[in-house]
Amino acid sequence: MNMSTGKSSKVADPPEPEAEALAAEIAALREDFQALVAQVAAVGAAVRDEATSTVRAKAAKGLEAGETVVADLVGEWREIDRRVIDATRERPWRALGAAGLAGLALGLILRR
DSSP states (O other): OOOOSSSSOOOOOOOOOHHHHHHHHHHHHHHHHHHHHHHHHHHHHHHHHHHHHHHHHHHHHHHHHHHHHHHHHHHHHHHHHHHHHHHHHHHHHHHHHHHHHHHHHHHHHOOO
């Protein structure tokens, strides 16, 4: 310690060869780690894109299937509607009697 200034007169030691080698190895590891992170990000993006396209394709197929089912149900409903109308036109008294019996049965059930 220097008596006049109160500071240490010690000069910084030059870096040792092992420390320099260790610093170089750490720098190389950082570069490798950054490259690995970039590869993982690229793989993640590729998997995400593939999954997104798969989900979209399945959703499109599901939508088509749903539209087909709805179209089939509408067709069946129209066929039933046509049959009921035809049967009512052919035998109006029978249709009126069936409707009256259904109303009477429903009234008896709901009255209780």
